[in-house]
Amino acid sequence: MTDSQTDRPGDQPDADFPxxxxxxxxxxxxxxxxxxxxxxxxxxxxxxxxxxxxxxLTPEGQRVPNDRxxxxxxxxxxxxxxxxYRDLVLIRRVDTExxxxxRQGELGIWASLLGQEAAQVGSGRAMRPQDYAFPxxxxxxxxxxxxxxxxxxxxxxxGVNHGGWDPxxxxxxxYTIVIGAQALHATGYAMGIQxxxxxxxxxxxxxxxxxxxxxxxxxxxxxxxxxxxxAGVNHAPTVFFCQNNQxxxxxxxxKQIPSPIYQRARGFxxxxxxxxxxxxLAVYAVTKTALDNARSGQGPTFLEAFTYRMGAHTxxxxxxxxxxxxxxxxxxxxxxxxxxxxxxxxEGIMDKAFMDQIEAEGDELAASIRERCLNMPDPEPLAMFDxxxxxxxxxIETERAELxxxxxxxxxxH
Amino acid sequence: xxxxxxTIARGxxxxxxAAMEKDPKVLLMGxxxxxxxxxxxxxxxxxxxxxxxxxxxxxLAEAGIVGTAIGMALRGYRPVVEIQFDGFVYPAFDHIISQxxxxxxxxxxxxxxxxxxxxPVGGGIxxxxxxxxxxxxxFTHTAGLKVVCCANPADAYWMIQQAVETDDPVIFYEPKRxxxxxxxxxxxxxxxxxxxxxxxxxxxxxxxLAYGPMVxxxxxxxxxxxxxxxxxxxxxxxxxxxxxxxxLTASVKKTGRVVIVHEAPTFGGLGGEISARLTxxxxxxxxxxxxxxxxYNVPYPPSRLEEDFLPDLDRVLDxxxxxxxx
Numbered sequence: 001m002t003d004s005q006t007d008r009p010g011d012q013p014d015a016d017f018p019x020x021x022x023x024x025x026x027x028x029x030x031x032x033x034x035x036x037x038x039x040x041x042x043x044x045x046x047x048x049x050x051x052x053x054x055x056x057l058t059p060e061g062q063r064v065p066n067d068r069x070x071x072x073x074x075x076x077x078x079x080x081x082x083x084x085y086r087d088l089v090l091i092r093r094v095d096t097e098x099x100x101x102x103r104q105g106e107l108g109i110w111a112s113l114l115g116q117e118a119a120q121v122g123s124g125r126a127m128r129p130q131d132y133a134f135p136x137x138x139x140x141x142x143x144x145x146x147x148x149x150x151x152x153x154x155x156x157x158x159g160v161n162h163g164g165w166d167p168x169x170x171x172x173x174x175y176t177i178v179i180g181a182q183a184l185h186a187t188g189y190a191m192g193i194q195x196x197x198x199x200x201x202x203x204x205x206x207x208x209x210x211x212x213x214x215x216x217x218x219x220x221x222x223x224x225x226x227x228x229x230x231a232g233v234n235h236a237p238t239v240f241f242c243q244n245n246q247x248x249x250x251x252x253x254x255k256q257i258p259s260p261i262y263q264r265a266r267g268f269x270x271x272x273x274x275x276x277x278x279x280x281l282a283v284y285a286v287t288k289t290a291l292d293n294a295r296s297g298q299g300p301t302f303l304e305a306f307t308y309r310m311g312a313h314t315x316x317x318x319x320x321x322x323x324x325x326x327x328x329x330x331x332x333x334x335x336x337x338x339x340x341x342x343x344x345x346x347e348g349i350m351d352k353a354f355m356d357q358i359e360a361e362g363d364e365l366a367a368s369i370r371e372r373c374l375n376m377p378d379p380e381p382l383a384m385f386d387x388x389x390x391x392x393x394x395x396i397e398t399e400r401a402e403l404x405x406x407x408x409x410x411x412x413x414h
Numbered sequence: 415x416x417x418x419x420x421t422i423a424r425g426x427x428x429x430x431x432a433a434m435e436k437d438p439k440v441l442l443m444g445x446x447x448x449x450x451x452x453x454x455x456x457x458x459x460x461x462x463x464x465x466x467x468x469x470x471x472x473x474l475a476e477a478g479i480v481g482t483a484i485g486m487a488l489r490g491y492r493p494v495v496e497i498q499f500d501g502f503v504y505p506a507f508d509h510i511i512s513q514x515x516x517x518x519x520x521x522x523x524x525x526x527x528x529x530x531x532x533x534p535v536g537g538g539i540x541x542x543x544x545x546x547x548x549x550x551x552x553f554t555h556t557a558g559l560k561v562v563c564c565a566n567p568a569d570a571y572w573m574i575q576q577a578v579e580t581d582d583p584v585i586f587y588e589p590k591r592x593x594x595x596x597x598x599x600x601x602x603x604x605x606x607x608x609x610x611x612x613x614x615x616x617x618x619x620x621x622x623l624a625y626g627p628m629v630x631x632x633x634x635x636x637x638x639x640x641x642x643x644x645x646x647x648x649x650x651x652x653x654x655x656x657x658x659x660x661x662l663t664a665s666v667k668k669t670g671r672v673v674i675v676h677e678a679p680t681f682g683g684l685g686g687e688i689s690a691r692l693t694x695x696x697x698x699x700x701x702x703x704x705x706x707x708x709x710y711n712v713p714y715p716p717s718r719l720e721e722d723f724l725p726d727l728d729r730v731l732d733x734x735x736x737x738x739x740x
Contacts, residue, residue, distance in 0.1 A: 188485020226478035387523035
């Protein structure tokens with residue numbers, strides 16, 4: 001054995017290990033907790049996002065000064081701020097209507113965004129037209145901000161298509177149901193932007209960035225971790241936007257995430273920030289900064305939007321089986337729309353009349369969505385053979401003809 | 415006509431070069447494909463000539479490679495992905511099956527996935543585990559994908575270019591034990607379309623259907639059989655999905671007998687599908703049941719046993735005799 005081998009760092013026990021655990025006690029798992037309430041109270045979901053969390057608006061609607069992000073908020077016009085409010089309220093209204101449509105049997109399933117409106121509107125409004133979003137399947141608020149007609153989102157949940165919108169029309173990719181897969185697609189797209197030379201030119205209408213959306217559960221997937229590796233080594237113009245809504249169906253953060261998610265980014269060589277996901281101003285300011293950085297060639301950023309899934313995972317889920325209502329009550333006080341409303345009213349940016357106007361607009365929108373959903377036709381059987389390949393394919397054509405003949409054989413029959 | 419001698423590996427290399435010269439959107443992605451030129455040197459010299467942005471040495475993560483290739487394709491690029499060995503494609507399986515194959519249908523035709531996934535396939539090189547597999551049936555079973563396999567240098571040169579030009583995703587199999595086989599390549603014109611099978615030796619008594627590494631084995635078998643007075647027709651499938659059924663049925667209707675040969679295990683393999691189709695289409699022309707020769711239905715064995723596992727000349731001829739005895 002040579003000297004250099006005996007000098008390996010690992011040979012000196014505990015040389016690099018701190019005496020104290022890296023994870024704060026409040027964020028550790030106490031697997032043997034006798035009192036289930038104590039365990040729940042210790043969860044970050046209950047205790048809040050901790051001192052690193054960027055917050056510009058408290059749950060009570062108080063502005064928290066922040067030297068770095070205040071100029072971004074101050075640059076927003078009153079119209080834009082009222083626009084955020086409109087987005088938040090309308091997308092919640094769309095979500096409520098979709099949930100009702102599912103309950104009435106018009107949708108097979110619905111994945112509600114309730115509670116995550118600020119995370120989605122704040123980040124969605126931080127994008128420029130040439131940016132590209134890669135959603136999971138709950139990003140109805142981002143779709144809204146991109147200008148995707150909400151009726152398009154319902155097709156998938158009604159079972160008439162698997163998505164069906166042209167992603168290039170609004171630079172909003174199709175919903176991706178396989179957890180975390182879209183993080184890689186987003187990274188590849190960003191690598192394409194690099195190759196097109198659309199990064200760091202200084203032309204604000206040309207430079208583009210990509211944002212991928214996924215949840216806390218997705219951070220366990222290899223795809224998300226591989227995406228961070230690929231984005232890191234390629235310095236890709238992309239933002240990873242993790243909506244940590246505390247629950248991956250029935251599994252809470254402490255059984256999913258060994259250390260705070262935003263801290264993981266450092267290991268991949270990119271900055272990681274935790275932002276209050278229920279604070280539309282903070283999400284907007286932080287995401288805008290990250291996207292600006294990406295567009296100007298400063299590489300990727302990982303953002304953890306600390307939020308809460310107020311509803312079930314989907315309409316097929318029953319959260320009463322795995323979480324207590326006290327936890328939900330805590331988060332009701334952190335509601336993203338309530339705090340923003342308080343602030344806008346106090347600042348005199350909007351008034352009750354404006355709120356009434358938006359409420360009426362929401363009712364109209366919901367009625368229109370309901371009507372269009374009910375009128376959404378089932379696809380023709382032969383449509384299943386469409387768009388499988390670009391080029392003609394003998395098996396597809398043979399089977400299409402077979403089904404057509406079979407269906408025709410029933411015509412005129414009683 | 416301008417013909418050049420080259421190996422299959424060189425054929426693919428030259429084909430990739432031609433494709434990249436023709437279309438600036440074509441780029442290569444994979445592990446060790448840059449300076450090294452890939453573990454089989456198929457991409458040798460391409461990074462030097464086309465740069466690191468177009469010949470990308472990726473991190474060692476197959477899901478990451480195919481997943482980012484999807485993003486590149488969405489941005490308008492035509493990525494050609496190299497999977498280092500057949501047995502390493504499985505980490506990327508989810509992206510190939512759930513994303514690449516389905517993206518066009520999901521978008522109702524709004525987007526396309528012009529991605530080529532190159533996979534060196536098959537055994538016979540004395541490799542360690544996971545380096546000798548024939549996994550084509552997983553991909554031929556999946557709608558939305560096209561699957562081809564080259565068997566000679568001319569096809570290697572032309573088929574890779576045709577695959578790159580295809581707007582649908584193509585799984586491109588390369589017979590790794592034949593990489594160094596030499597042959598004449600006419601670089602002036604493609605011999606035929608990508609999704610066509612070809613009669614590589616005409617015969618009248620029985621049809622041998624093969625692809626990739628087994629084409630050479632079948633040609634040798636046909637030669638030996640000829641010395642015994644049996645006339646075997648050999649067809650190189652070239653395209654595994656879609657199948658070129660008209661070419662196959664024309665031959666089988668002529669000979670009345672058929673043996674399908676592939677390295678992959680027979681159970682659930684492509685030979686089963688071909689057999690079912692031929693039985694349905696050629697029922698009254700068949701003089702014998704459709705027979706298959708393939709790998710046994712076990713995990714690929716340690717390499718010291720691979721000669722017993724893989725179909726060879728004698729096993730092919732044994733099945734020919736069985737068919738002719740009906």
